[in-house]
Amino acid sequence: MDNEKYCIGCGVKLQDSNMLYEGYVPDLSNDICSRCFKLRNYGDYQIATKSNDEYIDILKSVSETKDLVLYVIDLLNIEKDINVIRNYIKNRLILVLTKRDILPKSINDEKIKEYFSKLGLEYQDIITISANKNYNMDELLHLIKKYKSSKNVYVVGHTNVGKSTLINKMVQNYSEDEEKFQLTISPLPSTTLNKINIKLTDDITLIDTPGLVDRGNIANYVDFDMIKKINAKKEIKPDTFQVKCGQSLIIPDLFRMDYIEGEKNSFTFFVSNDLDITKKDINKTDALKDLTKRTIEVGYHQDIVINGLGFIKVVEKAVVDIYLENNVEVFVRDSLI
Ligand SMILES: Nc1nc2c(ncn2[C@@H]2O[C@H](COP(=O)(O)OP(=O)(O)OP(=O)(O)O)[C@@H](O)[C@H]2O)c(=O)[nH]1
Ligand SMILES: [Mg+2]
Known part of the structure; x- marks a missing residue:
C-alpha cells in the first residue's frame, strides 16, 4: 500500500517492501529509514544514488517561490563554476561560505569575500561560517531575518558541503522545541535524499535539500577510508x-x-x-x-x-x-x- 511517510533524517519516502531499495524500514511506524538508522547508530555507511535531474527539478521548484535561499559553499571545495546552481534559481540569495574552521585562522575573511565578489555571482549578502565551531551563526540568523520574504528559507548547494550540518546547528542554537531533532549528516555524498522542512521558530522554516552531485569530485573515486582521510576535520596546517x-x-x-x-x-x-x-x-x-x-x-x-x-x-x-x-x-x- 502506498504511504506518504518520509524519513525525518534524509527525507526519503519510507517503504517496507524491498530491503534493497532506498527508504526501507522493517516497520512503517518507524520515523527513520534503515540507512539513516545504521549510519547514526553504528557508523555503517551505505552510498545512496541521487540523480542530478531530480535535484535540478527541486531547484526549479525553489525558483517558482519568492523565498529566500541560502547557497552553501564549502570553502575548501569551491566549485569551478558556482553559477551553475545560481542559474536555476532567481530568488534572493545569501552566499554562505562554510567550514571556515578548516582554513587557517590567519586568512582574512574579507579577502575570501573579495574573491567571491569577482565571480559574477549575484547575491544579497555573503557570510563565512563554521557550523562545527558555531562561528558567525548569530550573524547568519540576523541575515536570514533581514532578507527573508516568507517563513520558508531554502538551503541549497552541492552535495557534502554541509547543508544539513548548518541546519542542525541552527536548530540546536535557536529552536525552542524541547526535542531538537537532528538531520542525518555524513562525509559521504548524497546523504540527504529529498526536501525536508524543519521548523526553526514560528517565523522561520528551514528547508534542507539534497545536493547537486559533482562528478569531478575525487570522493566519487576512492574508498570510504580514503574519503575519511581526505575530509579535513580541523584547521589545515598548510x-x-x-x-x-x-x-x-x-x-x-x-x-x-x-x-x-x-x-x-x-x-x-x-x-x-x-x-x-x-x-x-x-x-x-x-x-x-x-x-x-x-x-x-x-x-x-x-x-x-x-x-x-x-x-x-x-x-x-x-x-x-x-x-x-x-x-x-x-x-x-x-x-x-
Ligand atoms: N570542519 C567542518 N566540517 C563540516 C562543517 N559542516 C559540515 N561539515 C562536514 O561535512 C560533511 C558533510 O556534511 P553534511 O551536513 O552531511 O553535508 P550536506 O551538504 O548536507 O550533504 P548531502 O546531504 O550529501 O548533500 C560531514 O562530514 C560534516 O561533518 C563545518 O562547519 N566544519
Ligand atoms: Mg544533507
Whole structure:
C-alpha cells in the first residue's frame, strides 16, 4: 500500500517492501529509514544514488517561490563554476561560505569575500561560517531575518558541503522545541535524499535539500577510508615546499605533480592534515604514473584546485604535469588567499 511517510533524517519516502531499495524500514511506524538508522547508530555507511535531474527539478521548484535561499559553499571545495546552481534559481540569495574552521585562522575573511565578489555571482549578502565551531551563526540568523520574504528559507548547494550540518546547528542554537531533532549528516555524498522542512521558530522554516552531485569530485573515486582521510576535520596546517624544475610532489595513492617548467618556486598545499606529501626527484620514481596525466599552466599567484582534495597555492609561473584519476577535475584560479 502506498504511504506518504518520509524519513525525518534524509527525507526519503519510507517503504517496507524491498530491503534493497532506498527508504526501507522493517516497520512503517518507524520515523527513520534503515540507512539513516545504521549510519547514526553504528557508523555503517551505505552510498545512496541521487540523480542530478531530480535535484535540478527541486531547484526549479525553489525558483517558482519568492523565498529566500541560502547557497552553501564549502570553502575548501569551491566549485569551478558556482553559477551553475545560481542559474536555476532567481530568488534572493545569501552566499554562505562554510567550514571556515578548516582554513587557517590567519586568512582574512574579507579577502575570501573579495574573491567571491569577482565571480559574477549575484547575491544579497555573503557570510563565512563554521557550523562545527558555531562561528558567525548569530550573524547568519540576523541575515536570514533581514532578507527573508516568507517563513520558508531554502538551503541549497552541492552535495557534502554541509547543508544539513548548518541546519542542525541552527536548530540546536535557536529552536525552542524541547526535542531538537537532528538531520542525518555524513562525509559521504548524497546523504540527504529529498526536501525536508524543519521548523526553526514560528517565523522561520528551514528547508534542507539534497545536493547537486559533482562528478569531478575525487570522493566519487576512492574508498570510504580514503574519503575519511581526505575530509579535513580541523584547521589545515598548510604545507609549503620549495621546488625546482625536475622535482615531484606526491600524495601516496592519490596525486602526483611533476614540476617541468619554471623558476625556483613555492607550492603550498591546503589539504587534510591526514595526507602526507613527499618531495622526490622526477626521474627517481615512477609512482602514480599509470594515472591520467594532465599538463597544467599556472600564472603568478594562482591556485591549482583538485576537486574534493583541496588546493595548491603557487607563487611563480609554472608548468606542471599532474597525475590523477581520470575523472577528477583539476583547474586553475586566481589565488583565494
Ligand atoms: N570542519 C567542518 N566540517 C563540516 C562543517 N559542516 C559540515 N561539515 C562536514 O561535512 C560533511 C558533510 O556534511 P553534511 O551536513 O552531511 O553535508 P550536506 O551538504 O548536507 O550533504 P548531502 O546531504 O550529501 O548533500 C560531514 O562530514 C560534516 O561533518 C563545518 O562547519 N566544519
Ligand atoms: Mg544533507
